[in-house]
Amino acid sequence: MIEFRGVTKRFPDGTIAVDNLDLTLDAGKITVFVGPSGCGKTTSLRMVNRMIEITEGTITIDGHDIMAADAADLRRGIGYVIQQAGLFPHRTILDNIATVPLLLGWSKAKARQRAAELMEVVGLAPEMSRRYPGQLSGGQQQRVGVARALAADPPILLMDEPFSAVDPVVRENLQDELLRLQADLGKTILFVTHDIDEAVKLGDKVAVFRTGGLLAQYDEPGRLLARPADDFVDGFVGRDRGYRGLGFLSSAALPLGELPTVTLGDSLPDGAGWVLVVDGARQPLGWIHGSGRDGGLAVEHEHLIPGGSLYEVESGSLRSALDAALSSPSGQGVAVDGNGSVAGSVRADDVLRALEDARPDPAAA
Amino acid sequence: MTWVLGNLELIWDLTLEHLVFALVPVVLGVVLSLPLGWLANRTGIGRTFTINVAGLLYTVPSLALFVILPPLLGTQILDPINVIVALTVYTVALLVRTVADALSAVPAVVVNAATAMGYRPVRRFLAVELPLAVPVVVAGIRVAAVSSISLVTVGSVIGFGGLGKMFTDGFQRSIPQEIIAGIVLVLVMALVVDGALVGIGRLLTPWSRPVSTARSAA
Numbered sequence: 001m002i003e004f005r006g007v008t009k010r011f012p013d014g015t016i017a018v019d020n021l022d023l024t025l026d027a028g029k030i031t032v033f034v035g036p037s038g039c040g041k042t043t044s045l046r047m048v049n050r051m052i053e054i055t056e057g058t059i060t061i062d063g064h065d066i067m068a069a070d071a072a073d074l075r076r077g078i079g080y081v082i083q084q085a086g087l088f089p090h091r092t093i094l095d096n097i098a099t100v101p102l103l104l105g106w107s108k109a110k111a112r113q114r115a116a117e118l119m120e121v122v123g124l125a126p127e128m129s130r131r132y133p134g135q136l137s138g139g140q141q142q143r144v145g146v147a148r149a150l151a152a153d154p155p156i157l158l159m160d161e162p163f164s165a166v167d168p169v170v171r172e173n174l175q176d177e178l179l180r181l182q183a184d185l186g187k188t189i190l191f192v193t194h195d196i197d198e199a200v201k202l203g204d205k206v207a208v209f210r211t212g213g214l215l216a217q218y219d220e221p222g223r224l225l226a227r228p229a230d231d232f233v234d235g236f237v238g239r240d241r242g243y244r245g246l247g248f249l250s251s252a253a254l255p256l257g258e259l260p261t262v263t264l265g266d267s268l269p270d271g272a273g274w275v276l277v278v279d280g281a282r283q284p285l286g287w288i289h290g291s292g293r294d295g296g297l298a299v300e301h302e303h304l305i306p307g308g309s310l311y312e313v314e315s316g317s318l319r320s321a322l323d324a325a326l327s328s329p330s331g332q333g334v335a336v337d338g339n340g341s342v343a344g345s346v347r348a349d350d351v352l353r354a355l356e357d358a359r360p361d362p363a364a365a
Numbered sequence: 366m367t368w369v370l371g372n373l374e375l376i377w378d379l380t381l382e383h384l385v386f387a388l389v390p391v392v393l394g395v396v397l398s399l400p401l402g403w404l405a406n407r408t409g410i411g412r413t414f415t416i417n418v419a420g421l422l423y424t425v426p427s428l429a430l431f432v433i434l435p436p437l438l439g440t441q442i443l444d445p446i447n448v449i450v451a452l453t454v455y456t457v458a459l460l461v462r463t464v465a466d467a468l469s470a471v472p473a474v475v476v477n478a479a480t481a482m483g484y485r486p487v488r489r490f491l492a493v494e495l496p497l498a499v500p501v502v503v504a505g506i507r508v509a510a511v512s513s514i515s516l517v518t519v520g521s522v523i524g525f526g527g528l529g530k531m532f533t534d535g536f537q538r539s540i541p542q543e544i545i546a547g548i549v550l551v552l553v554m555a556l557v558v559d560g561a562l563v564g565i566g567r568l569l570t571p572w573s574r575p576v577s578t579a580r581s582a583a
Contacts, residue, residue: 072484075482086474086475088475099482
């Protein structure tokens with residue numbers, strides 16, 4: 001657990017980067033600091049490993065004041081991932097990852113073995129171990145950066161806009177991998193970004209900062225979207241927050257409707273309307289409409305009309321359910337179970353009704 | 366050619382002497398310049414001071430330095446140490462600036478990353494900053510080495526000039542062959558040493574070579 005108590009950072013020129021910050025970061029969770037540039041989010045992160053010294057106040061890690069430890073020892077116990085990775089250009093990928101274990105005095109063989117394990121964990125091919133950072137793509141370098149931060153298995157990771165310099169597709173990939181890794185590792189992660197979508201996607205909790213180093217709101221992402229504390233947070237959270245907020249509501253309680261299906265190769269029933277075509281395992285392939293077709297037509301691939309998005313009944317959100325309904329050519333969203341087999345259908349109306357039911361009672365709020 | 370063939374042993378001895386007088390100061394100069402350049406790079410004032418002093422030293426004419434040094438060092442005027450010290454001074458004067466520039470050109474993001482990983486300053490300098498400064502430092506050493514090889518010849522005026530002795534001797538005794546052979550050998554030595562330094566620089570910087578293996582997709 002990391003605690004900020006009355007933390008202020010005043011730079012020599014008098015500017016206040018962080019103003020009297022009180023915040024507790026939950027152990028084993030991802031906390032995201034987000035805000036416009038100049039809001040003190042990065043300064044706050046860098047004070048944790050003393051890359052920037054605190055002017056007033058204290059930061060404690062599991063109750064220990066960070067100022068009590070030697071700075072270099074403190075840093076070796078905290079993983080650090082930065083923008084553009086900040087890899088050592090003169091060291092191979094393997095030796096980059098082995099940096100902190102070697103600083104901690106591990107043998108070279110053990111450190112390299114650990115580094116090789118981590119390459120696998122972050123999804124880097126083993127043949128890259130002998131290459132140099134300059135020979136890797138931006139996304140690959142960022143994976144190396146994450147592996148390097150994890151090498152000595154620190155309980156805490158500081159991630160300073162780690163994915164902001166890679167293209168959107170790679171970024172989304174890296175975000176998903178981070179969530180997958182975190183599900184296994186359960187690190188206490190402090191993640192800084194200026195991208196509210198990234199904050200909402202990754203954070204168990206999100207701290208929104210405003211210019212001048214003031215904390216505007218500290219909440220779970222769903223609440224941040226549903227209940228911005230003030231106009232600043234509302235403006236920062238941005239457009240479509242109502243729709244994006246659906247991403248935090250489970251689809252499990254949605255009533256599922258019947259869905260006419262036909263297996264590929266079988267004949268189309270007479271007088272059918274929209275029918276979902278499935279394969280032998282009842283996984284959806286596409287739609288077919290009965291009008292203008294002879295009954296008894298054997299359904300083939302060439303007849304298929306592409307379907308919309310799918311959503312998983314148990315793990316899906318109202319957002320994915322609504323999107324499934326809106327993107328389906330028949331207006332019926334296709335719900336699938338954990339194996340990808342058709343479980344039923346949902347219409348946009350059903351989602352909106354469920355949303356109405358879930359709306360908190362204004363008297364109770 | 367007859368003069369050359371008749372004096373091979375002398376030419377060989379002078380070549381070796383020349384090489385020692387030229388390269389010992391370069392080695393000493395590199396060893397001295399690294400900490401000085403590091404210090405110069407720490408503060409703005411240190412940088413201005415060091416670089417100005419180095420620039421001033423380089424403007425002292427070499428012949429004057431050979432004459433001034435004996436009383437300063439307490440050596441005889443014909444002591445080879447004078448040549449070594451004088452050329453070391455020139456090497457340092459050339460290299461301090463290069464080292465300071467090379468270190469300041471190491472990307473701040475890499476230095477900060479090293480600090481954040483838990484490097485303490487001295488180890489960070491040796492393990493991260495210095496290796497990354499190598500390409501620029503080697504470029505500076507090449508200039509210093511070639512300049513040192515050429516300056517050694519001036520030492521022949523006080524009797525320790527290596528191949529430079531072939532200039533003075535050839536001039537006094539009117540043997541053009543000896544002068545030409547001396548010039549050619551100095552040129553060849555400069556080229557060989559320069560080539561060797563390029564090779565050493567490549568060996569020390571395997572990471573900066575162009576990619577030879579095909580990139581794989583992310």
